[in-house]
Amino acid sequence: MLNNATLFDPLRGLCPAPFFDASQFGLDGFVAGRFCAPVDEIKKDLYCCLPCPLTDYLYPQSFNTSYRVAEGLNVASLTCLLVLLISFIVLPAEKTRRHYLSYCLVIAAMFMALGFVIPFGSKPEQCFDEITPNDMYTSTTCALSGAFLISGGLSMAVWIFIRALSMHLQICWDVTPGKKFFYLAQGLGWSVAATFFTITITITGVSFRFGDVCHVNAEHSMEDFWGPLLAIAGAAMLIQVATFVYCIKVYLQNMFSDDKTETQSSAGLPSYTTSLRNRSARAVYRRVTKVLWLQWRGITIVVCILVDVIFFSVVFIWLNSVTSHATEKVDELMPFLICLIGNPTLPDACFKAGQALAVDQSTVTAILMMLSIAGLQVFFLLGRWSMVTGWLEFFRGKFSKNREFVSLDARRPTEDVRVYEMKNFEPQSPPSAHTTAGIASFTIPDFRSDTPDFFGKEIQREYKSPTLSFSTPRPRSRSANVDWDPRSSHARGGLGFHPPEYDTKI
Numbered sequence: 001m002l003n004n005a006t007l008f009d010p011l012r013g014l015c016p017a018p019f020f021d022a023s024q025f026g027l028d029g030f031v032a033g034r035f036c037a038p039v040d041e042i043k044k045d046l047y048c049c050l051p052c053p054l055t056d057y058l059y060p061q062s063f064n065t066s067y068r069v070a071e072g073l074n075v076a077s078l079t080c081l082l083v084l085l086i087s088f089i090v091l092p093a094e095k096t097r098r099h100y101l102s103y104c105l106v107i108a109a110m111f112m113a114l115g116f117v118i119p120f121g122s123k124p125e126q127c128f129d130e131i132t133p134n135d136m137y138t139s140t141t142c143a144l145s146g147a148f149l150i151s152g153g154l155s156m157a158v159w160i161f162i163r164a165l166s167m168h169l170q171i172c173w174d175v176t177p178g179k180k181f182f183y184l185a186q187g188l189g190w191s192v193a194a195t196f197f198t199i200t201i202t203i204t205g206v207s208f209r210f211g212d213v214c215h216v217n218a219e220h221s222m223e224d225f226w227g228p229l230l231a232i233a234g235a236a237m238l239i240q241v242a243t244f245v246y247c248i249k250v251y252l253q254n255m256f257s258d259d260k261t262e263t264q265s266s267a268g269l270p271s272y273t274t275s276l277r278n279r280s281a282r283a284v285y286r287r288v289t290k291v292l293w294l295q296w297r298g299i300t301i302v303v304c305i306l307v308d309v310i311f312f313s314v315v316f317i318w319l320n321s322v323t324s325h326a327t328e329k330v331d332e333l334m335p336f337l338i339c340l341i342g343n344p345t346l347p348d349a350c351f352k353a354g355q356a357l358a359v360d361q362s363t364v365t366a367i368l369m370m371l372s373i374a375g376l377q378v379f380f381l382l383g384r385w386s387m388v389t390g391w392l393e394f395f396r397g398k399f400s401k402n403r404e405f406v407s408l409d410a411r412r413p414t415e416d417v418r419v420y421e422m423k424n425f426e427p428q429s430p431p432s433a434h435t436t437a438g439i440a441s442f443t444i445p446d447f448r449s450d451t452p453d454f455f456g457k458e459i460q461r462e463y464k465s466p467t468l469s470f471s472t473p474r475p476r477s478r479s480a481n482v483d484w485d486p487r488s489s490h491a492r493g494g495l496g497f498h499p500p501e502y503d504t505k506i
Contacts, residue, residue, distance in 0.1 A: 015039070015048035017344035018057070020131045022047040033133040033207040033217065035323065037330050050340075052127035055210060057340060057347045058354045059361050067211040070368035074116035077375025081110045084379050087387045095390030100182060101166060102382050104159045104189060105301070109375045112152030116372065118145045119212035126208040135207035136214065146206030146214035147197075150225065153309065154193040156374070157229055160305045161236035162189055163298055168239050171291050172246045192232075200225040210364065218320040226317050233309045240302055247288060254285035297381045304377050308370045315367055319359050333357060 015021045022036050023046075036049035050057055055064075085106050088098040124141035128134045136143035162185045169175040177185075204224045206214040216225050292299070336357060339350035355361060 014042050014046055016341045018051055018340055019048035020051060022049050022131065025129055025131065033135060033209060034131055036131070037333065049131040052129070052131055052133050053208065058351065058358055059364070060348065060351060063361055063364070064211070066365045066368060070372040071116045071120035071212070073369070073372035074113045074375065075120060077372065077379070078110060078113040078117050080379035081106055081113065081375050084383055085110070087391070091387060091390040091394065095384070095386045097384060101159065101163050105156070105163065105378060106382065108152055108155030108159055109378045111148050111155055112371065113375045115145045115149030115152055116213055118148065124212060126212065133208040136201070136205055142206060142208060142214040146216070147201060149213060150200050150206070150216065151193065151197050153229060154196050156305055157232040157236070157309050158189050158193045160302050161232050161239070164236045164239045164243070164302045167295050167298055167302070168243045170295070171243055171288055174287065196225065196228045215316070218324050221320055222317065226313055229309065230313050233306055233313070236302065237306050237310070240306070247292065250285050250288045253281040257281040301378060301381050305374060308374050312367050312371060315359060315363060322358055
């Protein structure tokens with residue numbers, strides 16, 4: 001059957017349509033990105049390869065539309081993340097609640113989005129020849145998109161792990177990470193991601209495998225990329241699960257500690273006593289509840305990104321396993337190959353058989369969409385409504401026409417008057433005091449015109465007697481020769497003592 005479908009094309013050689021003979025291109029069949037298999041039934045050492053791009057023979061044209069939609073979503077994600085990063089830098093901290101873990105996660109998500117945005121704008125050529133896709137050495141777009149995709153995936157996994165560890169320390173151990181944790185996180189976080197990125201990009205490499213974005217090649221990918229990525233994501237998942245288990249344990253302890261033991265007191269009245277252990281359980285519950293309320297955004301981000309990373313990794317590891325061992329099990333591929341030979345120009349009838357061997361279209365589309373909305377998830381969970389009001393205040397302050405300079409000290413003249421230095425002034429007359437209807441006022445000296453009047457109307461406020469107070473201000477004596485008052489402290493021989501019924505202190 002294979003011989004009957006052979007087309008006499010110089011490039012195809014002895015391979016049946018739509019396959020090509022690898023030897024016609026001067027290279028053997030073991031080239032990264034190719035899908036080739038030995039066909040000894042036709043000729044010994046003959047390798048027949050599927051045309052490039054491979055996705056045209058596995059998925060319908062709607063797959064390309066889905067890929068473009070995913071790239072468009074990444075453009076929106078990158079825009080939102082850029083706005084979020086600028087907000088962290090420009091706006092005050094009380095508006096953004098920024099944190100270094102949020103900075104690092106946003107930068108990692110931007111790397112991931114750039115891996116899809118770059119090919120979205122350049123629309124690169126996927127194929128180097130009829131059977132060989134372009135790779136990082138033949139296409140600059142491939143090198144950039146693959147590098148950003150690898151660095152973004154590794155960085156997001158690392159910073160999700162550090163974020164999960166930070167929340168675990170706060171919730172389970174009541175330890176607030178400080179400067180040591182900050183420096184350790186920055187050093188290990190970026191160095192681990194950079195190390196595995198360098199190993200992956202130099203040893204494994206990237207090429208066009210699905211769509212316009214370059215992905216990691218199958219050879220050595222498990223040791224260099226997928227293994228470390230899954231190890232970091234798995235450690236973060238274990239820490240997060242341990243945190244959830246601890247929260248459930250605290251909730252159950254608090255629920256059972258609410259029961260109080262009724263005892264009989266010596267007076268014959270019932271009394272309720274609570275053990276120290278129960279009180280401690282409720283205290284821990286209140287603390288954990290407060291921390292969870294403050295950290296719910298971070299917990300949600302960790303869960304969402306972990307689901308994306310693990311699902312993406314598992315699917316591609318399985319796909320690499322299928323493509324790597326395809327040449328060893330050609331018999332399993334025969335229904336799909338025979339279908340392609342029978343329909344060389346219309347492979348639509350073979351899509352079902354091909355996706356049964358590889359990854360079906362719905363799973364690939366789900367992966368693309370999950371990776372595309374990862375940046376949007378970070379934006380909506382780390383963004384706050386206070387940022388919108390912060391930007392409104394920022395632009396109102398920059399471009400408002402009615403901007404009047406007001407000294408900060410002038411707004412608070414009553415905080416501490418003693419800090420002001422009144423120099424070069426000559427009082428015209430000494431201050432005199434008088435009382436008018438219970439309102440104490442003073443005649444302020446006429447200072448020089450360049451001396452500010454710190455005792456203006458804001459200082460002179462009308463006295464308001466408290467609601468439950470029965471005392472009122474007493475006027476000062478106008479003359480030293482005052483009449484003797486039996487209620488005065490001098491008549492009683494005291495030194496300023498007033499009985500409670502005559503006390504005038506406010």
